Amino acid sequence: MRSADLTAAARIRDAAIEQFGEHGFGVGLRRIAEAAGVSAALVIHHFGSKEGLRKACDDHIAEQIRESKTEALQTNDPAVWFGQLAEIEEFAPLIAYVLRSMQTGGDLAKMLWRQMIENAEGYLEEGVRAGTIKPSRDPRARAKYLGITGGGGLLLYLQMHDNPTDLRAVLRDYSRDMILPALEIYTEGLMADRTMYDAFLAAEDQGDSPWQLTVLRPSRSAGSPRTSVRCGHWTVSTSPCGREKSTVSWGPTAPASRPRSASCWDW
Numbered sequence: 001m002r003s004a005d006l007t008a009a010a011r012i013r014d015a016a017i018e019q020f021g022e023h024g025f026g027v028g029l030r031r032i033a034e035a036a037g038v039s040a041a042l043v044i045h046h047f048g049s050k051e052g053l054r055k056a057c058d059d060h061i062a063e064q065i066r067e068s069k070t071e072a073l074q075t076n077d078p079a080v081w082f083g084q085l086a087e088i089e090e091f092a093p094l095i096a097y098v099l100r101s102m103q104t105g106g107d108l109a110k111m112l113w114r115q116m117i118e119n120a121e122g123y124l125e126e127g128v129r130a131g132t133i134k135p136s137r138d139p140r141a142r143a144k145y146l147g148i149t150g151g152g153g154l155l156l157y158l159q160m161h162d163n164p165t166d167l168r169a170v171l172r173d174y175s176r177d178m179i180l181p182a183l184e185i186y187t188e189g190l191m192a193d194r195t196m197y198d199a200f201l202a203a204e205d206q207g208d209s210p211w212q213l214t215v216l217r218p219s220r221s222a223g224s225p226r227t228s229v230r231c232g233h234w235t236v237s238t239s240p241c242g243r244e245k246s247t248v249s250w251g252p253t254a255p256a257s258r259p260r261s262a263s264c265w266d267w
Contacts, residue, residue, distance in 0.1 A: 009056075014036075021100050029044070029050055032053070054108055070123040073124070073127030076132055099154070102155065
């Protein structure tokens with residue numbers, strides 16, 4: 001493909017990212033072509049279809065995010081981090097596109113999500129090798145957690161913002177409000193000790209299921225008859241001795257039986 005064609009393709013792709021992010025994926029190819037300053041026929045020539053154009057947008061955005069994150073995690077130099085923060089508003093079209101994709105759902109959104117998680121696992125591992133990131137017991141799970149909390153948090157912040165249609169302002173305010181607590185948690189940690197983490201790992205190592213937990217706590221209405229509340233696979237029961245027992249189970253089936261956790265329970 002000639003360089004002129006590549007330039008036209010990039011112009012179309014960038015216009016599509018902006019149009020999709022701002023107006024949704026119902027935008028027609030003619031409108032995208034007009035924004036790019038080309039004909040609709042040229043859009044089809046380069047990308048074949050609207051779905052092909054969107055896939056090209058997905059690939060470009062995932063790569064842009066990967067490159068940016070990789071650069072930031074290769075060094076502890078604050079100047080690199082501050083430089084990216086100063087340019088955060090420039091990411092507005094890309095972030096708008098990602099948020100629009102996540103809200104719309106569908107197969108392409110799932111493909112983009114999987115690609116971003118795979119990329120995240122990769123650049124986090126590069127950070128581990130560079131000595132800027134601590135290694136993880138489960139790198140894939142960590143990458144997925146960071147993606148979910150980061151994307152979900154930004155989406156919620158967007159909905160709560162005074163001017164959610166101005167994504168540049170949203171990103172500017174988001175970085176101002178979130179960077180300090182994020183750096184504190186990621187650098188200093190949150191919990192005072194390893195008790196919960198070690199208990200969870202011990203349960204896994206012993207072959208116990210961490211996904212079925214029993215919790216006892218004082219009841220608000222001690223002495224009252226036992227009551228139970230069910231919601232899916234979550235059961236809370238109050239016994240006459242004034243203790244509450246919560247059995248939590250994730251999975252396709254509820255627990256077959258409730259374990260006996262205190263002598264006051266009479267199952």
